[in-house]
Amino acid sequence: MSNLSKRRLKAWIRLLGVTRGAEAHLRDYLRRNHETTLPRFDVMAALYRRREGVTMSELSRMLLVSNGNATAVVDRLEKDGLVRRQPVATDRRTVKVALTPAGQAAFETQAAGHEAEVDRLFSGLSEADLDALTEILKRMGARE
Known part of the structure; x- marks a missing residue:
């Protein structure tokens, strides 16, 4: 294995560690401050x-999760009054899901806190760092 190859592997491990750490922090933040997941x-x-x-199929594709996973989360959100399901008039087998007004308000509060928390996590980076x-x-995404 070349030196450059080893450095790329170390960069990947560091990137993964930072990502996992930030995700764990945000999970904990959402649980503690917004009683959500x-x-x-x-x-x-x-x-x-x-x-x-x-x-539901569109939602699953957007989130890159199975229909079952999306359905379980939507079921709980519907029970809490944050989303509603509506049958599609042209196809009775298809159901659309949307946020209720209470869901929109709750999300806006959560999103503002989430953004502030991400800002805090990235606060050590300058504008130049963020640009780089x-x-x-x-560039990495374009290579896929």
């Missing part, structure tokens, strides 16, 4: 972006 937050974020609602990191990640 990261999967619930992710579902609400997807629905917030698509206010008109989405089918963004450029590097874009």
Whole structure:
């Protein structure tokens, strides 16, 4: 294995560690400060972006999870009054899910806190650091 190959492997391990650490921190933050979970937050974020609602299949694709996982989270959010399901008039087998007004308000509060927490996590990075990191990640994403 070349020296460059070893350095790339170390960079990957460091990137993974930072990602996992930040995700664990945000999971804990959401649980403690908003009494919610990261999967619930992710579902609400997807629905917030698509206010008109989405089918369960669309939601699963947006989140890169199985229909079963998305359904379980939506069931709990519906029970809490944060989302509603509506049958699609043209296809009775298809159901759209959307945030309720209470869900929109709850998400806006959670999202503001989440953004502030991410800002805190990244506070050690300057604008130049962020520009460089963004450029590097874009280049890596373009290689896939």
